[in-house]
Amino acid sequence: MSLPEIISRIATAEKAAGRNIGSTQLLAVSKVQPNERVLNVLGQGHRIFGENKVQESQGKWPMFRESFPDAIVHLIGPLQTNKVKQAVQLFDAIHTLDRLKLANKLAAEIQLQGKSPDIFIQINTGEEEQKAGAIPSNADQFISDCLALDLPIKGLMVIPPINEEPSLHFALLRKIALRNGLTGLSMGMSSDFESAIALGATHIRIGSAIFGARDYS
Numbered sequence: 445m446s447l448p449e450i451i452s453r454i455a456t457a458e459k460a461a462g463r464n465i466g467s468t469q470l471l472a473v474s475k476v477q478p479n480e481r482v483l484n485v486l487g488q489g490h491r492i493f494g495e496n497k498v499q500e501s502q503g504k505w506p507m508f509r510e511s512f513p514d515a516i517v518h519l520i521g522p523l524q525t526n527k528v529k530q531a532v533q534l535f536d537a538i539h540t541l542d543r544l545k546l547a548n549k550l551a552a553e554i555q556l557q558g559k560s561p562d563i564f565i566q567i568n569t570g571e572e573e574q575k576a577g578a579i580p581s582n583a584d585q586f587i588s589d590c591l592a593l594d595l596p597i598k599g600l601m602v603i604p605p606i607n608e609e610p611s612l613h614f615a616l617l618r619k620i621a622l623r624n625g626l627t628g629l630s631m632g633m634s635s636d637f638e639s640a641i642a643l644g645a646t647h648i649r650i651g652s653a654i655f656g657a658r659d660y661s
């Protein structure tokens with residue numbers, strides 16, 4: 445698929461859901477992709493990207509930003525507390541706040557650097573052991589703890605379990621966000637973004653459908 449095709453499918457899904465065209469932000473997930481593919485998408489005018497590793501991003505985004513200073517990069521992968529300083533320097537948004545220790549570190553670093561990246565709290569709606577995120581029964585408490593730290597919390601993020609109907613998880617994420625007064629919903633990937641848009645996604649994260657398959661070799 446191509447970028448224009450994805451953009452047109454997003455618009456169709458927004459229209460079908462009775463939403464405004466352009467109300468969903470598309471994060472082009474550029475992790476692991478060769479630089480020329482990323483530059484190609486930048487060259488087509490796209491400006492919002494998702495990355496899942498701090499170190500990998502440090503190796504390429506300062507360089508891309510020399511030619512494209514208005515590029516916006518969101519961290520969508522796990523964040524270790526010892527990388528918080530670099531993450532706050534580099535990213536415009538962080539989607540993976542999942543524990544109090546990280547929340548405290550982020551709050552301190554954001555103050556220190558005088559920056560204000562949009563923060564999303566990751567929710568483990570499937571309660572999967574190997575997956576990061578607050579479980580639904582702890583979500584309200586964790587969200588209020590994060591808000592009490594004055595963090596710029598924009599919304600919630602989910603990665604649904606692989607073998608379950610994603611829309612159930614999107615609906616649960618939306619419900620948790622609504623009852624906590626949060627409007628951002630980071631949900632939906634290459635295979636399920638249309639149902640995420642139907643359920644109110646504000647940020648969808650699409651990699652392979654834009655760039656082609658990732659080559660980890």
Ligand SMILES: *Cc1c(COP(=O)(O)O)cnc(C)c1O
Binds near residue numbers: 520521603635651652
């Ligand atoms: C890699 C990744 C994506 C994009 O996945 P694709 O299948 O390439 O669309 C979305 N969200 C997260 C958190 C990711 O790590």
